[in-house]
Amino acid sequence: MSKTRVIEIEPITRVEGHGKVTIHLDDHNNVREARLHVVEFRGFERFICGRPYWEVPVIVQRLCGICPVSHHLAASKAMDMVVGAKRLTPTAEKIRRLMHYGQIMQSHVLHFFHLCSPDLLFGFGSAPESRNVLGIIEKMPELAVQAVMMRKFGQEIIKATAGKKIHGTGSVPGGVSKNLSIEERDVFLRDIDQMKKWVRSALDIAKKYTLENLDAVRAFATFNSSHLSLVREDGALDLYNGNLRAIDAGGNIIFDQVDSRQYNDYIMEEVKSWSYMKFPFIKSRGHIDGWYRVGPLSRMNTCGFIDTPEAGKALQEFKSLTNGNPNHMTLAYHWSRMIETLHCVENIEKLLNDPDLQGTDLLVRGDRAEEGIGVIEAPRGTLFHHFKVNENDQVTFCNLIVSTTNNNEAMNRAIRNVAQEHISVKPKITEGMLNHVEVAVRSYDPCLSCATHAIGKMPMEIEMYGPEGNLVDRKGQYL
Amino acid sequence: MDKIIIRIDGAEIKGKPGQTIMQAADDAGIHIPRLCDVEGLEPQGSCRVCTVKVNGRTAASCTQPVADGMEVENDTLEIRNYRRDLVRMLFHEGNHLCPCCEASGRCELQNLAYQLGILQPDKYPYLQPVRPVDASHPDVMLDTNRCIRCGRCIRASIQLDHKNVFGYIGRGINKQVGVNGKNLAQTNVDIHDKAVALGTCPVGCIIQKRAGFFDPIGKRRFDLHPAGTKVEDS
Numbered sequence: 001m002s003k004t005r006v007i008e009i010e011p012i013t014r015v016e017g018h019g020k021v022t023i024h025l026d027d028h029n030n031v032r033e034a035r036l037h038v039v040e041f042r043g044f045e046r047f048i049c050g051r052p053y054w055e056v057p058v059i060v061q062r063l064c065g066i067c068p069v070s071h072h073l074a075a076s077k078a079m080d081m082v083v084g085a086k087r088l089t090p091t092a093e094k095i096r097r098l099m100h101y102g103q104i105m106q107s108h109v110l111h112f113f114h115l116c117s118p119d120l121l122f123g124f125g126s127a128p129e130s131r132n133v134l135g136i137i138e139k140m141p142e143l144a145v146q147a148v149m150m151r152k153f154g155q156e157i158i159k160a161t162a163g164k165k166i167h168g169t170g171s172v173p174g175g176v177s178k179n180l181s182i183e184e185r186d187v188f189l190r191d192i193d194q195m196k197k198w199v200r201s202a203l204d205i206a207k208k209y210t211l212e213n214l215d216a217v218r219a220f221a222t223f224n225s226s227h228l229s230l231v232r233e234d235g236a237l238d239l240y241n242g243n244l245r246a247i248d249a250g251g252n253i254i255f256d257q258v259d260s261r262q263y264n265d266y267i268m269e270e271v272k273s274w275s276y277m278k279f280p281f282i283k284s285r286g287h288i289d290g291w292y293r294v295g296p297l298s299r300m301n302t303c304g305f306i307d308t309p310e311a312g313k314a315l316q317e318f319k320s321l322t323n324g325n326p327n328h329m330t331l332a333y334h335w336s337r338m339i340e341t342l343h344c345v346e347n348i349e350k351l352l353n354d355p356d357l358q359g360t361d362l363l364v365r366g367d368r369a370e371e372g373i374g375v376i377e378a379p380r381g382t383l384f385h386h387f388k389v390n391e392n393d394q395v396t397f398c399n400l401i402v403s404t405t406n407n408n409e410a411m412n413r414a415i416r417n418v419a420q421e422h423i424s425v426k427p428k429i430t431e432g433m434l435n436h437v438e439v440a441v442r443s444y445d446p447c448l449s450c451a452t453h454a455i456g457k458m459p460m461e462i463e464m465y466g467p468e469g470n471l472v473d474r475k476g477q478y479l
Numbered sequence: 480m481d482k483i484i485i486r487i488d489g490a491e492i493k494g495k496p497g498q499t500i501m502q503a504a505d506d507a508g509i510h511i512p513r514l515c516d517v518e519g520l521e522p523q524g525s526c527r528v529c530t531v532k533v534n535g536r537t538a539a540s541c542t543q544p545v546a547d548g549m550e551v552e553n554d555t556l557e558i559r560n561y562r563r564d565l566v567r568m569l570f571h572e573g574n575h576l577c578p579c580c581e582a583s584g585r586c587e588l589q590n591l592a593y594q595l596g597i598l599q600p601d602k603y604p605y606l607q608p609v610r611p612v613d614a615s616h617p618d619v620m621l622d623t624n625r626c627i628r629c630g631r632c633i634r635a636s637i638q639l640d641h642k643n644v645f646g647y648i649g650r651g652i653n654k655q656v657g658v659n660g661k662n663l664a665q666t667n668v669d670i671h672d673k674a675v676a677l678g679t680c681p682v683g684c685i686i687q688k689r690a691g692f693f694d695p696i697g698k699r700r701f702d703l704h705p706a707g708t709k710v711e712d713s
Contacts, residue, residue, distance in 0.1 A: 050612060051612075052614065052620060052686075052688065052691070054581070054689060054690075054691040054692060055579060055581065055691060057692075058578075058579050058581075058692060059579040062578060062579065083689075162696075163695050163696025163697060164696055167578060168696060169692045169695070169696055170695060170696075172691075172692050172693060173689075177692060177693055177694065177695040178695035178698075392614035392615060393614055393620075393688055393689065394612070394614050
């Protein structure tokens with residue numbers, strides 16, 4: 001009878017939250033299985049029950065410190081339904097959009113530069129001592145400063161619209177609590193050209209990396225999958241609002257222009273015993289084949305076009321790499337992410353020049369409803385918030401499908417793919433091997449805290465067990 | 480005697496007959512922190528945050544009448560430490576989640592904590608009591624998780640609204656504010672009552688429904704009058 005041995009990578013570094021990877025090897029050191037486990041639990045869906053609905057956009061954003069605005073806005077959109085605000089005032093919608101674009105900009109910049117660029121710029125197997133953001137500061141100080149300043153710009157947009165850079169309160173059921181003053185606007189207009197210049201440069205880094213290492217990028221954690229996102233009615237990329245579109249690996253439409261409030265008719269979640277993170281799938285394709293990807297790469301694949309000129313052109317170039325067919329390369333998430341960052345900066349500039357931002361009509365009310373669903377494109381992908389509220393204004397039901405949860409199966413496939421390529425038939429673990437597995441996870445920019453509504457630290461450890469269950473090797477970032 | 484002379488932290492001030500130490504201090508522009516006391520209501524002297532030392536003995540300044548020749552210690556290390564411990568205990572006894580509370584920014588407990596340098600109440604174990612939320616009334620909600628038993632709602636209901644909506648229930652550590660009825664919906668409370676008006680409850684225990692978070696950060700009560708300025712003036 002053949003025996004397996006298990007390698008554990010725990011926790012994974014440079015991601016948000018606490019997770020581990022286990023890799024199961026057979027007698028011949030072939031990878032039989034690789035899994036991403038999210039091992040902590042917080043239970044927001046339960047303890048939100050009983051709270052008044054207007055608290056929800058403020059409470060649920062505490063899931064995350066990186067993209068709280070996405071949760072803040074998704075919950076607000078759900079509560080718009082509850083208070084009967086079918087259409088927000090122009091000022092409210094534009095303030096929320098500005099907040100959202102600032103949020104995606106800062107999150108994408110954080111992910112690309114602070115978390116991932118050390119792998120891309122120094123190499124997956126380079127010396128771990130300098131393969132981090134401090135290494136970037138030391139060896140590429142100008143780039144590091146640009147990254148910090150771009151992120152700051154996004155954070156300041158959030159502060160101006162939400163009240164605070166992290167965990168603000170600007171979006172309320174039915175609208176927003178403040179507009180953008182002329183003084184606040186002018187500060188951003190002063191810096192917008194510089195931001196565009198730097199983001200163009202960042203996009204160039206991501207594009208060049210992909211094209212100059214195309215064979216390696218194609219070979220690294222590339223696999224066919226379906227993709228899902230919101231798109232506008234005309235098929236354009238829309239990060240704040242839209243309808244659901246899903247395509248299969250060949251680019252064929254699975255469903256399109258589905259009202260996101262009917263997500264439950266199209267998406268289900270499966271529970272597996274070894275992870276707190278659920279496995280969503282497209283109902284019509286079943287739980288085996290119905291898994292899909294979300295996030296920047298998926299949005300590039302699902303949308304027909306981008307309506308801002310520079311990002312629109314960048315999308316065409318991106319799509320030409322695969323002749324208009326879906327791009328399934330995991331490392332292409334980075335290029336996609338930077339296209340979106342440029343899209344955000346273009347939209348921020350457009351909004352800053354819109355006088356509606358100084359409007360004073362901030363709130364809308366209508367017929368009270370007992371159920372609200374809000375869907376938004378968060379930095380990491382499609383985010384679903386679903387609540388029920390009783391006649392006393394208290395939440396009685398909550399379901400959150402966060403971006404990382406949507407990518408659960410995809411991340412497991414990416415890990416398996418990399419493990420088979422880089423760990424199979426290798427008797428000894430190396431640090432570089434360990435980092436390859438992390439690079440695959442990191443490409444998705446997973447927020448494991450959000451995914452299970454958990455929080456944790458991120459030192460990493462990898463253990464290899466022999467067929468008898470004995471520990472034969474152990475590596476870790478902080479051992 | 481028309482004027483009564485007392486000294487607070489060495490500064491000579493004049494009080495009037497019948498005034499409390501707190502009233503005399505307010506008139507003189509000397510700040511004494513407080514929670515259960517608010518203008519317009521009879522003082523209760525229950526929170527003890529306004530504790531001062533009078534001629535060497537502790538007393539609640541909101542109830543202690545001025546007397547000629549009093550030597551009052553207010554802003555001393557010893558008194559600040561007393562107050563800090565009292566405020567800490569209020570946090571530990573209840574379930575005060577400032578990050579998600581709509582009273583954040585206008586909460587007198589939170590403001591006082593900042594004023595006293597309590598950024599993370601961590602001196603004592605959290606009791607984490609299980610307390611009910613009464614959302615039965617169409618316009619008013621009672622979340623006793625945040626109650627500090629200051630009794631301002633009780634006094635306002637009786638003294639200003641001439642009703643008797645709120646009252647204490649339980650004893651000792653289990654004492655908390657309740658309503659004189661099965662729930663809020665069964666009482667005669669009205670959204671226009673002074674007892675439920677903004678500013679009567681110093682924390683987020685009594686809130687008016689569907690109005691939370693409408694004040695943007697930067698425009699809330701204590702954003703405009705930051706911690707350390709006079710609570711009674713803001």
